[in-house]
Amino acid sequence: MTLLGHFALWAAFLIGVWSAGLAFFARWQDRPELSLAIRRGSYAVCAALLVASAALWKGLFSHDFNIEYVAAYTSRNLPEYYLVTAFWAGQKGSLLFWAVVLGIFGALAQALTSNRFKDLLPYVAGVTNITAAFFIAVMLFGEGANPFERLSFTPADGRGLNPQLQNPGMIAHPPTLYLGYISLAVPFAFAIAALMARRLDAGWIIAMRKWALASWIFLSIGITIGMWWAYLELGWGGVWAWDPVENASLLPWLTLTAFLHSVMIQEKRGMLKRWNMGLIIGTFLLTIFGTFITRSGVIASVHSFTQSSVGYFFLGFLLVTAILSFTLLYTRWPDLEPEAELESLASREAAFLFNNLALVGIAFSVMWGTLFPIISEAVRGTKITVGPPFFNKVNIPLGLFLLLLTGIGPLIAWRKASAANLQRQFIVPTVTGLVTTVALLLAGLRDGWALAALGISGFVVGTIGQEFWRGVRARHVMHDESIPVALVRLMGRNRRRYGGYIVHVGIVLYFVAFTGLAFRTKAEVDLVPGQSTTIASPFGWTYELTHLGISQYSALNRQVSAATLEVKRDGVRIGTIKSEKRQHVDSFGNRLFEPSTEVGLRSDLREDLYVVYGGSPDGTERSHFVLQVNPLVAWFWIGGAVLVLGGMLTMWPGGPQVKTKRRAPVQAGYEATLTGMPS
Amino acid sequence: MKPGVKFALGAAVIVGAITLLMIEGVKQTGTYFLTPTQLVEKSAADPTLHDVGLKVAASVVKGSISRDPSVQRVDFTISDGTNSFPVTYTGMVPDTFTDENDIEVVIEGKFGNDGVFVATDVIAKCGSRYEAVWDEQVAAS
Numbered sequence: 177m178t179l180l181g182h183f184a185l186w187a188a189f190l191i192g193v194w195s196a197g198l199a200f201f202a203r204w205q206d207r208p209e210l211s212l213a214i215r216r217g218s219y220a221v222c223a224a225l226l227v228a229s230a231a232l233w234k235g236l237f238s239h240d241f242n243i244e245y246v247a248a249y250t251s252r253n254l255p256e257y258y259l260v261t262a263f264w265a266g267q268k269g270s271l272l273f274w275a276v277v278l279g280i281f282g283a284l285a286q287a288l289t290s291n292r293f294k295d296l297l298p299y300v301a302g303v304t305n306i307t308a309a310f311f312i313a314v315m316l317f318g319e320g321a322n323p324f325e326r327l328s329f330t331p332a333d334g335r336g337l338n339p340q341l342q343n344p345g346m347i348a349h350p351p352t353l354y355l356g357y358i359s360l361a362v363p364f365a366f367a368i369a370a371l372m373a374r375r376l377d378a379g380w381i382i383a384m385r386k387w388a389l390a391s392w393i394f395l396s397i398g399i400t401i402g403m404w405w406a407y408l409e410l411g412w413g414g415v416w417a418w419d420p421v422e423n424a425s426l427l428p429w430l431t432l433t434a435f436l437h438s439v440m441i442q443e444k445r446g447m448l449k450r451w452n453m454g455l456i457i458g459t460f461l462l463t464i465f466g467t468f469i470t471r472s473g474v475i476a477s478v479h480s481f482t483q484s485s486v487g488y489f490f491l492g493f494l495l496v497t498a499i500l501s502f503t504l505l506y507t508r509w510p511d512l513e514p515e516a517e518l519e520s521l522a523s524r525e526a527a528f529l530f531n532n533l534a535l536v537g538i539a540f541s542v543m544w545g546t547l548f549p550i551i552s553e554a555v556r557g558t559k560i561t562v563g564p565p566f567f568n569k570v571n572i573p574l575g576l577f578l579l580l581l582t583g584i585g586p587l588i589a590w591r592k593a594s595a596a597n598l599q600r601q602f603i604v605p606t607v608t609g610l611v612t613t614v615a616l617l618l619a620g621l622r623d624g625w626a627l628a629a630l631g632i633s634g635f636v637v638g639t640i641g642q643e644f645w646r647g648v649r650a651r652h653v654m655h656d657e658s659i660p661v662a663l664v665r666l667m668g669r670n671r672r673r674y675g676g677y678i679v680h681v682g683i684v685l686y687f688v689a690f691t692g693l694a695f696r697t698k699a700e701v702d703l704v705p706g707q708s709t710t711i712a713s714p715f716g717w718t719y720e721l722t723h724l725g726i727s728q729y730s731a732l733n734r735q736v737s738a739a740t741l742e743v744k745r746d747g748v749r750i751g752t753i754k755s756e757k758r759q760h761v762d763s764f765g766n767r768l769f770e771p772s773t774e775v776g777l778r779s780d781l782r783e784d785l786y787v788v789y790g791g792s793p794d795g796t797e798r799s800h801f802v803l804q805v806n807p808l809v810a811w812f813w814i815g816g817a818v819l820v821l822g823g824m825l826t827m828w829p830g831g832p833q834v835k836t837k838r839r840a841p842v843q844a845g846y847e848a849t850l851t852g853m854p855s
Numbered sequence: 856m857k858p859g860v861k862f863a864l865g866a867a868v869i870v871g872a873i874t875l876l877m878i879e880g881v882k883q884t885g886t887y888f889l890t891p892t893q894l895v896e897k898s899a900a901d902p903t904l905h906d907v908g909l910k911v912a913a914s915v916v917k918g919s920i921s922r923d924p925s926v927q928r929v930d931f932t933i934s935d936g937t938n939s940f941p942v943t944y945t946g947m948v949p950d951t952f953t954d955e956n957d958i959e960v961v962i963e964g965k966f967g968n969d970g971v972f973v974a975t976d977v978i979a980k981c982g983s984r985y986e987a988v989w990d991e992q993v994a995a996s
Contacts, residue, residue, distance in 0.1 A: 518858045526862055533866055537873040544877060549888060558887060558897075561910060565884040570876045577869075700947075702927075790947045793924040800927065800947065 178243060178324040181231035185272075185312050185324075188224035188279065191217055192309030199302030203372060211298040218286045218301045221308055222279035229276045232269065232323050236262055242330040245269055245323045251336035252763040253733040258337050261347050264354065265337055267471065267486065268315065268323035273351070275311040277358045278304060285362045285387070293383040299369030300362070307361050310493050318486045333762045336733070339772040342760075345405035353398030353425055355391075357463040360428060362387040364460035367453055371504050376449065376511045381439050386827045388456075392436060393823040395429045400816035411773050411788045413804040414693065415812060418567040423546045424466030427539050431459040434535035437528050444590060445525060446515030450505070451532070453512065457501045462539075464494045469546070520592035527585040534578045541570045576628055579687055582680050583609075583636035586643055601642075608638030629691045633684045640677045647674075667825065675826030682819025685811045692783075692808025699803045704796075713783060713805045720744040721787075724752065726797045735759045739789040739799050743778065753778050755789035755801075783807040886910050886963070891938040898966055905968050908975075915958040915979075933960060933972075940966075944974040952979055 195217025202210040232245070236259045241247040249262045249269070264273040282304030286297060315322050340346070363384040370380035402425065403415035416422060435455040441448050468490035518525055544551075545562045552560040587601040612634025613627055621627060644663070647670070651662035667674040695714040703709060703723040710720050722742040729736055738756045742749065755776035760768045776787035783805055790800035888910045889897065898904040916939060919932035928945045929952070942962055952958060964974035 518862055520858050521861050521865070523858075526858070529862060530865065530869070533869055537869065541873060541877050541880075545880075548881065548885070552885075558893070559889070560881075560885045561888045562881055562885050566877075566880040569880040569884065570873070573876065574873065700927075802947070 177231045177234045177240070178326060181228045181235075181324040182322075184224045184228035184231065185316060185322075188221045188228065188275070189309050189312040189316060191220045191224065192305040192312065195221070196302040196306035196309065199298050202298060211294075214298040215286050215301045217305055218279075218282040221305050222276075222283035225272075225276040225279040225308070225312075229263075229272060232272060233260075233263060235324075236260075239334070241332075241334050242326050243323075244325045244327050247327065247331050247334040249334070249337055251334040251733070251768070254334075254337055255342075255732065257347065258342060261341070261351075262337055264350050265341055268321055268325075270350070270354070271311055271315050271321060271486075272323050274354060274358060275308050275315070277355060278308045278311065278361055281359055281362055282308065282365075285365070289383055293379060295373050295375055296366060296369040296380060296383060299372045300365040303365035303368050304361055307365075310489075314486055314489045318489055321486050333764060336760060336762055336768045339734075339758060339760050339769055340409050343405060343409055345401050345408065349398060349401040349405050352394050352401060356393075356395030356398050357391075357428070357466065359387055359391040359394060360432070360460050360463050363391065363456050367456045368501065368504065371453070371508045374508065374511060376508065378443050378446075381442060381452070385439070388432065388436060388439075389823060389827040392429070392432050393820055393827075395425070395432065396816065396819055396823065399425055399429060400812065400819075403812060407809070408775055408777070409772075411775055411802075413696070413698070413786050413788075413802075413806055415809070418542075418545070418564045420546045421466075421470050423542050424462075424469045427466065427543060428459050428462040430535050430539040430542070431455055431462060434532045434539075435459060438532050441525050441528055447518075447525065449512040449514060450509065453505050454502075455532075455536075457498075457505065461494060461498055461501075464490055464497065468494060522588060522593045522598065524585060524588050524590045527581055527588055531578065531581045531585065534574055534581065538571055538574050538578070541574070542567065545570070572625060575687070576625075576632055579629070579632050579636060579683070582683060583632065583639040586639055586677070604642045605635045605638030608641070609635030623694065626691045626694055629687050633687055636680060636684050640680055643677055644674070671828055672826050675822050675824075675828075678822030678825060679819050680822075682815045682817075682822055685815030685818060689808050689811035689815060692811070693806065695807050697805045700801070701803065702798060702800050704798045709801075709803070711803050711805055714807050715782060717746045719785060719805070720747070721753075721801075721803065723799060723801075726792060726799065733760055733762075735761060737789075737792075739776075739792075739801070741776070741787060741801075743785065751778065753785065753787050755787045757789060757791055779810055781810050784809045888912065891933060891935045891940060894966060895938045895940070902968075905966055907965070908963065909966060910961055910963045911966075911972070912959070912961045915960055917957075918954050920952065920954050929977075933962070940970055940972055942972040942974050942977075944977050946977070948977060948979060 195214050198210055198217070199214045202208065202214065234240075235243045235246045236250055237256075239246065239250070239252055245266060245268050246262075249265045250259055254262070262269065264270040282301065285300055285304065289297060289300075366380045366384035366387075370376055402422065406417065406422075407413070407415045410417075435452065438448050438452055438455065442452055468487050471487045471490065518529070520526065545566050549559045549561050552558060583605055587598075587605065589597055593601075609631050613631035616627060616630055621630075644666070647666045648659060648662045651657050651666055652659060655662070655665075657665065697712055697714060699709070699711050701709045705723050705725040708720055708722040710718050712718050720743075722744075724740040724742055727738050727740070729738075736756050736758055738754050740752050740754045742752050744750065753776040756774035757771050758774060759771045762768055771791075773788055773790075776789070778785040784807075786804040786806055788802040790802060792799045886908050887897075887904075889912075891911060891913050894904075894909065894911055911933065913933040913935045916932040916934050919941075920929065921931070922929045926945065927947065928943065929948055930941065930943045932939050932941050944962070944964075958979050961978045962972065962974040963976040963978075964972060966972050
């Protein structure tokens with residue numbers, strides 16, 4: 177099977193390079209008849225990569241430990257579903273995963289794009305294919321990067337999967353994040369195609385809008401699950417550590433969010449054409465930059481793959497792509513003249529411009545902080561790192577400014593808002609925000625940042641509530657619909673708008689959850705069985721925890737020491753909580769990896785009780801525990817779900833407006849001439 | 856004033872604020888990230904370095920680890936081959952933080968005037984003996 181895998185990789189590589197070369201040749205020599213051949217290249221690359229992937233999965237499922245990758249990431253006693261995920265657990269497999277998904281997306285972009293945009297499609301194929309070819313080239317020519325390499329001996333058992341990856345979150349976290357990264361290649365390809373073909377109206381934006389939304393949704397899911405994984409597996413009780421690899425996933429999310437807002441201005445007003453091109457090119461480059469950071473080891477991180485020379489392939493690709501893309505953009509600069517100017521600062525356009533500025537500003541500061549060790553070493557000869565305090569200091573004010581804009585934007589009219597319009601729009605949200613702040617003050621909250629965050633959240637919720645209420649009431653009155661029917665139809669007929677508002681609700685929930693983390697309480701104790709300790713919740717009650725003892729047993733692929741604690745809240749028993757130390761073993765009982773910790777968790781909507789068993793010295797049952805009460809953590813996961821549902825609503829296919837357009841009444845006699853004409 | 860100009864002014868204010876926040880952020884939270892040799896040399900030249908938080912990356916000297924489980928304290932010596940100094944840390948370290956393993960650490964804390972580094976955080980990368988065995992097998996094949 178490895179021979180087939182090798183062969184398929186070479187086939188995909190050669191077809192990819194050939195079809196990309198042909199795309200540029202066809203443009204240069206003006207040979208439009210070649211476009212079908214170029215586009216078919218996408219399907220061929222996809223098919224070859226599917227064959228290669230099947231070959232690797234065959235190796236994983238048949239426990240062919242002679243294949244280095246199979247031996248390095250699986251073992252005989254590994255549960256079967258982790259054999260599926262072992263595909264992307266290591267450097268080599270994840271490169272193949274990346275290539276095959278890009279192949280699939282490239283083929284889908286060809287198959288699903290409307291014929292209206294057929295001038296763009298050969299270039300789209302060229303860009304997606306050359307990108308796929310680059311990833312294949314890394315596997316074929318990179319040092320130790322080929323997943324089909326064989327060992328000269330066959331180990332009796334494999335080394336097994338890293339226990340931190342043996343977690344349901346890790347089944348979904350890397351692939352969703354990769355899907356987000358990879359699908360960004362398609363909007364980028366459309367941008368390059370529009371530049372190449374000089375089709376610089378809003379057409380390319382319409383053609384790739386759903387791809388950009390899908391990338392955004394995947395990135396959002398990937399980042400949220402990543403936070404969940406960090407919370408459960410890393411054992412420090414936080415969700416975001418401003419680690420370089422985390423930052424690398426946030427950067428394209430930020431610029432893509434900016435892009436999704438600014439393209440609306442281009443669609444409506446014909447402004448920001450150059451900015452949008454720059455943003456989408458930059459976003460794609462950031463995905464490559466993220467890959468470089470994760471794989472090169474230039475910056476120390478808890479998440480990264482082992483250091484290898486493979487990173488420098490990505491650096492090279494990053495530089496070449498940046499130079500080519502921006503040169504192309506420069507040559508088309510005069511064609512991207514804006515069609516309108518900003519008419520007033522009190523306009524939707526201006527709010528979006530500030531939103532873009534804040535998002536790109538956050539992205540820039542995050543990148544600066546991430547690269548600071550390298551920058552400072554280059555400039556001053558001494559490595560200086562900045563930690564979470566830097567990122568919090570810069571990003572809390574910027575984040576709140578952005579949150580405020582989330583509430584303001586929808587209230588202001590396009591072009592120019594009148595004073596009467598502003599007054600009518602702002603009263604309800606402002607009152608909601610103030611009421612929230614005052615209520616929290618009365619409840620005893622005194623932290624300035626927390627009050628600001630929650631007050632602004634109230635303002636945004638007021639805005640969204642008002643928008644929904646006005647829409648529903650209008651339908652209720654005009655079409656005589658009941659309130660629930662009116663609500664459903666309102667959302668169904670204006671999916672982009674109301675889906676967007678639901679996404680904003682999700683963002684508000686994130687801010688609320690982050691605010692909660694500022695109030696966490698923490699304690700470290702040593703307990704012998706029977707002994708108790710207490711920890712206070714920021715909501716005012718007290719937990720009493722009693723050590724019930726340690727139990728030791730063997731499970732499927734590990735030896736477990738579990739510590740159980742009884743939990744009482746204000747004297748009332750509410751259950752037990754268990755945290756484990758796990759030592760993974762292979763099927764012969766040999767130890768694999770370092771011991772890992774399984775966090776004990778009791779979660780509700782208000783707070784999480786979070787327990788880490790730190791082990792017992794020398795066979796005693798005297799145990800070390802780290803205890804935390806983390807308020808409002810559940811709202812991260814709820815916010816993430818809301819965000820994703822809202823995002824899906826904005827891109828749900830079809831829609832009544834489209835249907836009514838298609839079924840527009842045609843005068844008899846004209847129909848014959850109209851059919852068959854390009855629409 | 857044209858709206859475009861007004862926006863440019865507003866943008867300048869925001870960009871200025873971001874720049875200022877970043878400069879302040881680096882000033883207040885930036886931490887030196889040094890090797891033991893750099894730390895010994897720099898702190899000899901500039902005694903104020905003893906008063907600020909630092910990060911040091913080095914390896915733990917084998918046989919130097921002593922633990923006091925009753926107070927969760929661990930003392931050890933780190934070295935980069937040229938210079939070494941003792942470290943004391945109170946808190947949890949991984950189970951594999953023993954003399955049997957090759958341990959690379961990044962420690963964060965202050966380098967006291969007495970030459971003892973008081974760590975507030977220890978991030979240990981234990982050169983896994985399991986991976987080492989594996990690498991030997993692959994290399995021998």
